[in-house]
Amino acid sequence: MKLRFLGATGTVTGSRYLISDDKHRLLVDCGMYQGVKTLRRRNWAAFPVDPHTIDAVVLTHAHIDHSGYLPALVKNGFKGTIYCTKGTHELCKVLLPDAGFLQEEDAKYAFRKKYSKHTKPEPLFTEKDAWEALKHFQSLHYHETFEPVKGFHVTFTPAGHILGSSCVHVHHKAADKTIVFSGDVGRQNDIIMRPPEPIQKADVLVCESTYGDRLHSEVDPETELATIIKRTAGRGGIVLIPAFAVGRAQMLLYVIHKIMGEGRIPKLPVYLNSPMAIKATEIFCRHHKEHKLTAEQCGTIDENTKFVRKVEESIELDAARYPCVIISASGMASGGRVLHHLKTLLPNERNSIVFAGFQAPGTRGDALVNGAESVKIHGEYWPVKADVFNLDSLSAHGDYQEILEWLEQGNLRPLTVYVTHGELVASDLMRRRICEKFEWDVEVPELFDEVEV
Ligand SMILES: [Zn+2]
CATH class of the missing domain: 3.60.15.10 (Ribonuclease Z/Hydroxyacylglutathione hydrolase-like)
Structure with a gap:
């Protein structure tokens, strides 16, 4: 053979x-x-x-x-x-x-x-x-x-x-x-x-x-995420998480609702802005016997997440100026709706961008986690003023x-x-x-x- x-x-x-x-x-x-x-x-x-x-x-x-x-x-x-x-x-x-x-x-x-x-x-x-x-x-x-x-x-x-x-x-x-x-x-x-x-x-x-x-950092990802969300919301900013539609988006939703339920972060709207991630979340919850989350925990994700399906809703969300969490694909910021949010949120130091996994060389995600001062999106350069984090403990x-x-x-x-x-x-x-x-x-x-x- x-x-x-x-x-x-x-x-x-x-x-x-x-x-x-x-x-x-x-x-x-x-x-x-x-x-x-x-x-x-x-x-x-x-x-x-x-x-x-x-x-x-x-x-x-x-x-x-x-x-x-x-x-x-x-x-x-x-x-x-x-x-x-x-x-x-x-x-x-x-x-x-x-x-x-x-x-x-x-x-x-x-x-x-x-x-x-x-x-x-x-x-x-x-x-x-x-x-x-x-x-x-x-x-x-x-x-x-x-x-x-x-x-x-x-x-x-x-x-x-x-x-x-x-x-x-x-x-x-x-x-x-x-x-x-x-x-x-x-x-x-x-x-x-x-x-x-x-x-x-x-x-x-x-x-x-x-x-x-x-090696992944030993810091507890729940604590790390709670600290970032609390600090960002405290200064009136938005937390944007570019995430892989399949896998990490579901994990992030679970963690965010969990720490919110425990009172470790303020009660904020949590948006999932990716039609593909929404479908993947439905599939993930339907197959709850194949992972650690129970039907009840999946239910919590479903009840408390604001699912952004239509393009008009996505544009409307991009105009939001109140503390919230937005999870959007793609995970390495190489395409998708997350690019529009990045253009809006990167130039303001109140906001935080949190990457949640491996960033392949050559991607915008890689440039951002390595401290780029500006990134090119849709043909224009956008200054990076927001805090950028790479929580690879969420990988x-x-x-x-x-x-x-x-x-x-x-x-x-x-x-x-x-x-x-x-x-x-x-x-x-x-x-x-x-x-x-x-x-x-x-x-x-x-x-x-x-x-x-
Ligand atoms: Zn894979």
Whole structure:
């Protein structure tokens, strides 16, 4: 059996791995590249393997950097089935059409502004293409072994990162070898997600390393958030939280309503301004058996949050000048409604901007948490006067210590670990750490490397 790295090497996006034997090809994850332009440009290159020749796809989770290329794959000839957990399927029904819609909007914008070298710029895929791709989906339960293509037995185990997220275990019968893909690994003590399930058997492990070079701060995120909100409201300001629509937005709503209920922050209106995050919150609450929050706690989120659906409501909210909390996507401030709020709120020192997770290099979020004095939004520079915080203790990714702990909990003797899904330095440090702790063979693969398993 062969394993080929088609993405997420030296970067945290574009997860794509190909496993093959003489007869079949199985793709694990089919993500889009995000972040700096050189990476995003890769989305437009022909897929490195002819989509017609791929028999099936298996997904670790719904985030766009793991699933977002699927509509293009189907558009370019993939005919097989896409397997994932039920939670991932539900979330992809929201995320993929939205990604298609954004692609179409970008193409229209490029046409209007004439900044494309094409006379009529085309989207990578459309919303319709996304619905077409969704027809190929089939969902399964965790721990239910299935055979997506002959000879490859696949099982999902919970990865604790977002609703539906999983580690993908692929057992190749003839070779009698098991490759496990970690996907994105959650926290040991997340506020809303249960910890990732330890891996019991693997010959090869493909492991993420988003925080391979960092530890999350030990400060209690509830206390940190309470302090920021209280201080900002006290001076009449607004707290804006750019958040990933799927996962962190739900966690933030829960925490904010909890500390408000406990009287640790004043009673303020809490807005969720992202149609996608609103849908993701509904899905999250419907699947309350799959995470730590009870139906009652989900009910509290629903009752106390002001959901901003229409564009007119979003514009109205942007004119607000009273203390409140606004959660809006995207999480790295690379697009979406949060940009309008940033333009309004950044130039005033009364306000606070709170980032709640990993900020990929090249994004506005990265510039802001690194102290940029101004940022470019919609073609203009906006001064940064508001307080900017990066609460990475709210991250949905385990740091290297948590990943090592998780690996230690399993009964693992892998022959080889391939470290991916990290910036170069993070992946290399993770490699060293796993190597030193377990004395396993650990490698950081390069793009398009192929190994024999
Ligand atoms: Zn993810």
